[in-house]
Amino acid sequence: MSDLQITRNVVFPDTLRVARARSLPNLGPRILFFSGGSALNEIARALKLYTHNSIHLITTFDSGGSSQVLREALQMPAVGDLRSRLMALADESILGQPDIFRLFSYRFPKTATSADLSAEYDDLMEGRHRLMKAISQPMRSLILTQIKVFEAERPADFDFAGASVGNLILAGGYLANDRALEPVLFLMSKMVAVQGTVRAIVDRNLDIGAKLSDGTNVATQRLMTGKEVARIKAPIRDLYLSEEGARLSRDEVSLPKRNRKLIGHADLICYSPGSLYTSVIANLLPKYTGRSVARRQVPKVYLPSLGTDPECPGMTLTDQVAAILATLRADAGAECPVADLMSVVLCDTDSFDNDEAARLETRFGIPLIPLPLKQDADPLRYDPDRVCEALLSLS
């Protein structure tokens, strides 16, 4: 690799760059996201129109919802955010696999009787279910193989209410491959023709824990997000990975080489919108993550969540940037220049604050760029195309 560095002026949106990507998405840029699930899914779905080479490094530490039912039953990582990103990036055109997409996206009803749920699950497992019958061979057999492994390992009293079939298949594939997610992620990606790369940040069954600035300890993700339980009352001071309840040091959890390689080839790195700690910073905890980011000389963009993030009580935007930088520097080194870790913060024009921009510039030398990025109809949601065009302009 040469040491030559070039700089250029960016215009938003760069219409030529955007048009070029739209006409040749299979040759589009390798935009890499550190993210959780829901906040980036709509953007990921839109991104398929511009690039088929986006990269998604996703947390598997969630401890709520139907992923947690599987985690408790089978002692495995959380797969819900992985599945939803695979579906967001699936080829939904006529060239894709709509029957498989429908099966992977299907959820058992939340309110059915247990007898009805059992009957429907049996139909699925025996290949009689309408969604299964619609899938042609050999795909159907491949999928049934994963479900049968799940069936062999599941507890007899597993609760199917609201369970995602895609998650059950991921669980079966995880168990069938000596408790590794990568093989089944690869298989599922191929089956629905995913237009990008989706990876678990680490292929291990871990959790996150946190210490708040008021001294409170918070044991798992579910207790931090402010969705299923009351919001945390003080900012998170320290986020860490844990295994079976025991805190792990940074040296005990390494970013796999294959993920380091992806960072090493990225054309742009994005710290995504979503829960700051449980979806973004959690991804930055493994050893080698900060230094892999620092080494790659490409634009590094923070796109903060719209609205208030329940994980950040009392925190300003500059505090949020400080939290990301501190986590990266814990690995890349305290002296690592800010410019190697974050180049720019984008925000919606309506949330732009002059004082905050000045603080960010003074403390970290990072520009805050206001752009019209939110949806006209919903100020708490990004407009996927506007975000894609902004990122493409920078890539």
Ligand SMILES: C[C@H](OP(=O)(O)OP(=O)(O)OC[C@H]1O[C@@H](n2cnc3c(=O)[nH]c(N)nc32)[C@H](O)[C@@H]1O)C(=O)O
């Ligand atoms: C439990 C769940 O986790 P997860 O699905 O991983 O959620 P995320 O961390 O990805 O995001 C949830 C969080 O993000 C906020 N947000 C901000 N901007 C957007 C946006 O443009 N679209 C969208 N769907 N969400 C956005 C949102 O208000 C949530 O607070 C979880 O934490 O919910």
